[in-house]
Amino acid sequence: MVANSNSDYPLAPVQFSRLARRGIMLGLSLPQLIVLGIAVLTVVFSLYAAGGMGFAWTAPVWGTCALLAVIPAGGRKVIEWVPVLFRWAARTYLGQLVYRRHVIKPRPAGTLALPGDAASLREWEDPETGAAMVHDPHAQTLTAILGVAHPAFVLLDPGEQQRRVSGWGRVLAAACRSGRIARIQVSERTLPDSGTGLAEWWRTHGTDDGSWAATTYAELIDRAGPAGERHATTISLALDMKAAARQIRTSGGGIHGAAAVLRQEMSTLTTALRAAELTSTGWLTPGEVAVVLRSAYDPAAAPALERHGDLGRDLATAGPVAVAETWDRLRSDSAFHAVLWITEWPRSQVYPGFLAPLVLSNGILRTLALHYTPVRADQAARDLRKKKTELISDAAQRRKIGQIDDAASSAELDDVLQQEADLTAGHGVLRVSGLVSVSAPTVDELDAAVAAVEQAAIQASCETRRLVGQQAQAFTATALPLCRSV
Secondary structure: OOOOOHHHOOOOOEOOOOOOOOOOEOOEOHHHHHHHHHHHHHHHHHHHHHHHHHHHHOHHHHHHHHHHHHOEEOOEEHHHHHHHHHHHHHHHHOOOOEEEOOOOOOOOOOEOOOOHHHHHOEEEEOOOOOOEEEEEOOOOEEEEEEEEEOOOHHHOOHHHHHHHHHHHHHHHHHHHHHOOEEEEEEEEEEEEOOOHHHHHHHHHHOOOOOOHHHHHHHHHHHHHHHHOEEEEEEEEEEEEOOOOHHHHHHOOOHHHHHHHHHHHHHHHHHHHHHHOOOEEEEEOOHHHHHHHHHHHHOHHHHHHHHHOOOOOOOHHHOOOOEEEEOOOOEEOOOOEEEEEEEEEOOOOOEOOOOOHHHHOOOOOEEEEEEEEEEEOHHHHHHHHHHHHHHHHHHHHHHHHOOOOOOHHHHHHHHHHHHHHHHHHOOOOEEEEEEEEEEEEOOHHHHHHHHHHHHHHHHHOOOEEEEOOOOHHHHHHHHOOOOOOOO
């Protein structure tokens, strides 16, 4: 067998579909249609009731509605901010922006000590694999978390990069076919390094003979270790208990049956990762999940928890002591946090590894979370047919009234046709959402880190936007590998 050269595996560029901004009717969203409907009804009623004088008297009403529907603000129309502001005002009135743990009051057995809507999560330790499974009774999901180790992608040759990209594509395709996966979350986070890796290497390979060189080297390791940072990657797999209801009943029902079905999906994922040459470090145990949760809310404690392997390994106490949410940031035990949403992926063709400026940003504590939502083949086919029909109908209507098709509409139609062709060829359809959580010990350092991450995203040809009014919920979906949604 002759080994293939790098030219046999060209690094193929990829292109993302554009973010669909279509509305319910005429490109208008539901809030826009409501306020415009109010404006039209007000105008008609005033004209019939009082003629021109009534039209003039009701001008503040229908004028305000029309302006709310058309004036943009922060990437949305003004009327689309109303639900966000209403929820924020309601949470402020109900005192839900501040969380304080009741130290003396015991928590219900089996619950995670997390704030907000994540307080309803339940823990379950699988007796066969020892993995920690997190049950969400409201979303009806059961989640397991897998640690993954991988080589530096940017240092591989183009042929090896293309081969690994194809392998990862097969991993995602396998998740689409089962129809029982609610969401896959890939989290890549930076953590303060405790220096245990350097110290372990020195104990294994070094020669501590008391000489000046050995003493100096040991001192350098002690000083450099806590100042460094390390990267950790996890893949979270959430089972849709509604979609897998029949299999769960067959396996015994309840949480035991759901765990048995999830174990099948876990085995399929590890096999697919092995074929993609990604090394799994094992499914996270309850103690390891507790350390991840504690490190997210309290980054300053992460090095100490890593050095002392027996501390902080209880899920019942892994949550934060206090959380305070403001309009555009979140404060927890030892850090301030802000979450950015990747609103636009690269519109032009890019090569795999385009996120390197964002992933390899140094000196910033951040978590990049990619949420993959599989779409069943039949549902994806229906959605694509509906989108294609709407786009073609809108184009025909514009030609009928003499309007010229713009490039954005043509590009959106091309994206739909390409997705339909890929689906027909047997590929799966996934909805991808990207979130970036940034942490820092002070507000000024947080603003500087957010600016650096935004600049790195620009270098990666991505557009980011800082989420407002929902930082607490976005933080749990980004920094915690629990497959939570925003």
